[in-house]
Amino acid sequence: MNSRKPLAVCVFCSSSGKIDRRYVDLAAEVGAELARRGHSLVSGGAQVSCMGAVARAARAGGARTVGVIPEGLVSVEISDEDNDELVVTADMRTRKGEMDRRSDAFLILPGGIGTLEELFEVWTARVLAMHDKPVVILDPTGVYEPLRELMVGLTDQGFARPKIWDAIGWTSSVPEAFDLLERAQPRIEFSPEDYAEAEL
Ligand code: AMP
Numbered sequence: 237m238n239s240r241k242p243l244a245v246c247v248f249c250s251s252s253g254k255i256d257r258r259y260v261d262l263a264a265e266v267g268a269e270l271a272r273r274g275h276s277l278v279s280g281g282a283q284v285s286c287m288g289a290v291a292r293a294a295r296a297g298g299a300r301t302v303g304v305i306p307e308g309l310v311s312v313e314i315s316d317e318d319n320d321e322l323v324v325t326a327d328m329r330t331r332k333g334e335m336d337r338r339s340d341a342f343l344i345l346p347g348g349i350g351t352l353e354e355l356f357e358v359w360t361a362r363v364l365a366m367h368d369k370p371v372v373i374l375d376p377t378g379v380y381e382p383l384r385e386l387m388v389g390l391t392d393q394g395f396a397r398p399k400i401w402d403a404i405g406w407t408s409s410v411p412e413a414f415d416l417l418e419r420a421q422p423r424i425e426f427s428p429e430d431y432a433e434a435e436l
Pocket of ligand 1: 249250251252282309328348351353
């Protein structure tokens with residue numbers, strides 16, 4: 237079931253200036269689609285790379301944008317003062333908490349260590365039934381295929397629980413990513429059974 241109600245969509249994406257232009261264009265496409273669907277943006281509050289592109293495109297399409305940036309990154313990642321609201325936090329932990337609190341759904345684009353760290357935090361919390369917010373990876377170029385293979389291998393070997401796949405959407409299409417973000421999510425059941433030992 238698609239909710240189609242306006243969502244605050246948190247986008248995690250690259251801050252790197254060394255990536256192919258198509259990833260910056262992808263971020264802009266995501267910002268434009270977010271605005272077209274009437275959603276608002278929560279992001280890292282920086283002007284650089286994909287982070288800047290998604291926020292600029294979202295605003296150009298009429299969406300409200302909220303940027304959350306730690307004090308220490310204001311000059312490095314160049315805080316985006318055009319955000320409708322710019323929240324400067326004391327540190328990275330506070331930033332992530334603030335982004336979580338303000339968001340209804342999480343969209344992860346290709347990125348580096350910061351993006352991955354943010355992905356695993358929201359994905360893990362959903363597996364542990366600590367929230368019911370959609371978590372969706374958008375990967376049109378297959379840059380995350382090795383990550384998917386790693387997670388499949390970890391699931392096959394019992395390190396990761398099969399339910400991790402109920403807790404994430406994975407797509408190569410921008411419209412499908414938003415369809416997944418707008419869909420009501422099944423509740424992930426989490427119980428002591430999850431820790432029961434398998435007979436090996
Ligand atoms: P990246 O994916 O590394 O280009 O970074 C995307 C965003 O995540 C940027 O705002 C980074 O500053 C931030 N970031 C980098 N490292 C971390 C980390 N360990 N925890 C949380 N955020 C990070």
